[in-house]
Amino acid sequence: MNDWPDAGNGNARGTGDGDAYGRGSSAAQPEGARRMRHVQRPVPQQQPGYDDGYGQPRYGQGGVPGQGSYDDGYSEGHVYGSPAGRGPAGPGGPGRAGGGGGRRPGAPPNWRRRITIAVLSLVVVVLVTSVATYFWADGKVRREVDLSKVIDRPDEGKGTNYLIVGSDSRDGMSADEKKKLHTGSAEGKRTDSMIVLHVGDNGNTMVSLPRDSWVTIPSFVGSDSGKKYPSPGKNKLNAAFSTDGPELLVRTIEANTGLHIDHYAEIGFAGFANIVDAVGGVELDISQDIKDKDSGADFKKGKQTLDGQQALAFVRNRHGYAAGDLERTKNQQKFLSALAGQTATPTTLLNPFKLYPVLGAGLDTLIVDKDMSLFDLGSMFWAMKGITGGDGISMNMPVAGDGPQTSLLWDKPKVTQLVNELKNDDKVTVK
Numbered sequence: 001m002n003d004w005p006d007a008g009n010g011n012a013r014g015t016g017d018g019d020a021y022g023r024g025s026s027a028a029q030p031e032g033a034r035r036m037r038h039v040q041r042p043v044p045q046q047q048p049g050y051d052d053g054y055g056q057p058r059y060g061q062g063g064v065p066g067q068g069s070y071d072d073g074y075s076e077g078h079v080y081g082s083p084a085g086r087g088p089a090g091p092g093g094p095g096r097a098g099g100g101g102g103r104r105p106g107a108p109p110n111w112r113r114r115i116t117i118a119v120l121s122l123v124v125v126v127l128v129t130s131v132a133t134y135f136w137a138d139g140k141v142r143r144e145v146d147l148s149k150v151i152d153r154p155d156e157g158k159g160t161n162y163l164i165v166g167s168d169s170r171d172g173m174s175a176d177e178k179k180k181l182h183t184g185s186a187e188g189k190r191t192d193s194m195i196v197l198h199v200g201d202n203g204n205t206m207v208s209l210p211r212d213s214w215v216t217i218p219s220f221v222g223s224d225s226g227k228k229y230p231s232p233g234k235n236k237l238n239a240a241f242s243t244d245g246p247e248l249l250v251r252t253i254e255a256n257t258g259l260h261i262d263h264y265a266e267i268g269f270a271g272f273a274n275i276v277d278a279v280g281g282v283e284l285d286i287s288q289d290i291k292d293k294d295s296g297a298d299f300k301k302g303k304q305t306l307d308g309q310q311a312l313a314f315v316r317n318r319h320g321y322a323a324g325d326l327e328r329t330k331n332q333q334k335f336l337s338a339l340a341g342q343t344a345t346p347t348t349l350l351n352p353f354k355l356y357p358v359l360g361a362g363l364d365t366l367i368v369d370k371d372m373s374l375f376d377l378g379s380m381f382w383a384m385k386g387i388t389g390g391d392g393i394s395m396n397m398p399v400a401g402d403g404p405q406t407s408l409l410w411d412k413p414k415v416t417q418l419v420n421e422l423k424n425d426d427k428v429t430v431k
Contacts, residue, residue: 145369340385
C-alpha cells in the first residue's frame with residue numbers, strides 16, 4: 001500500500017508547482033509532507049529520467065535520485081558530449097578551440113595565399129633551371145688555350161680586351177660538308193679573321209687585324225714543347241697562328257701593339273655555320289651584289305636572311321671589293337655584330353627550344369682560354385650586340401699602305417695612339 005502523499009510528488013499526479021527535484025513548492029505542501037522528505041524511504045523503481053545535457057544528475061520519476069539511473073553527464077575525454085578539444089565539426093573544424101585548420105565551408109578562396117605559393121614555386125623552378133643550365137653550359141666550354149705560356153707580356157690596362165679569331169679549321173667535317181661549305185681540304189688551320197674587342201666604360205671598340213698585316217713575329221716558348229725559340233723575323237700576321245697556334249698569335253699581337261689581351265675565343269668553319277643555323281639565320285643588309293666561286297658567295301644587294309652556309313661564304317669572300325681584304329674585315333665585323341644581336345634577344349634567351357640548340361652549337365666548337373668564364377663570354381656577346389646598335393665603334397687597324405709579299409703595313413703613329421686610348425679606356429678618336 002502506497003503511504004506516499006500525493007502532494008509534492010514530481011510525477012504527473014503532483015498538485016504543486018514542481019521544482020527540478022520533483023518537489024512541490026513549500027507553500028503547496030502540508031507540513032507533514034515536508035517532514036517526510038527527510039525520512040529514508042525505499043527507492044521506487046525508476047523510469048527513464050531527464051538529462052539536461054549539461055552534466056547534471058539524472059533523476060527518475062518521483063523526484064528522488066535513482067541509484068541505478070544516475071549519470072553525471074561526463075565521460076572521460078569528452079566535453080558536452082563531444083570529443084575532447086573538438087568542436088561540432090570534428091578535428092580541424094570551425095568549432096575547434098584555438099582556430100581551425102581548413103577553410104570554412106562557403107568562405108571565399110584565399111587568392112593572396114594562392115598567388116604567393118604560385119610565385120614562389122615559379123621562382124624556385126627558374127632558379128633550379130638557371131643553375132642547371134649554367135653548369136651544363138660551363139661543362140661544354142672548351143678551355144684549351146693557356147695564356148700563361150705567353151712570355152714578356154705588356155701591363156694590363158683598363159677595360160677588357162678579347163681576341164676573337166675565326167679559323168679555317170675543318171676538324172670534324174665530312175667530305176660532303178667541306179664541299180657544301182666550299183672550305184677545301186687543307187690540313188691544319190689558319191686564321192681567317194682576327195678582331196680585338198675592347199669592352200670599357202667609354203664605349204666598346206672592335207678593331208679588325210688584317211691577316212696579311214706585315215709584323216715581327218717575336219721569340220716565344222712553344223705551347224707544346226715548352227722550349228724557347230728565337231724570333232722568326234718579319235712575316236704576315238696569320239703566319240704566327242700557323243707556326244704555334246693561339247699562344248704565339250697572342251704573343252705576336254701584344255709584342256707589335258703593346259696591348260694586353262685578356263681573353264681568347266676561336267671558332268672554326270663548321271661551328272660558325274652551325275650557330276647561324278641554330279639561331280634561325282641572320283638578317284643582313286648587303287651593300288652590293290656579290291658572286292664568288294671560291295667562297296661560294298652569291299648574293300643580291302639588299303636585306304636578306306642568311307643561313308649557315310651563306311653566312312660562311314659572306315664572311316670569307318674578299319673578291320670583287322676595291323679594298324680587298326680590308327673590305328672583308330668590315331663585313332666580318334658587321335656579320336658578327338648582327339649574329340650577336342640576334343642571339344641575345346628575348347625570343348632566343350627565353351625560349352629553351354631555341355636557346356639550348358644555340359648554346360650547344362656554339363659551345364661545342366668554341367675554343368677559349370682557360371680563364372674564360374660564361375660571364376666573360378656573355379660580356380663579349382653583349383658588347384658586340386651593342387656595337388650593332390650604335391653603342392661603340394668598329395674599325396680596321398690603321399694601315400699606311402702595301403708591304404712586301406702582298407702584305408699591309410700598319411700606320412705606326414695611329415696604331416700607337418689607338419692602343420694608348422684603349423689601354424686607358426679613353427674614347428677612341430682614331431679614324
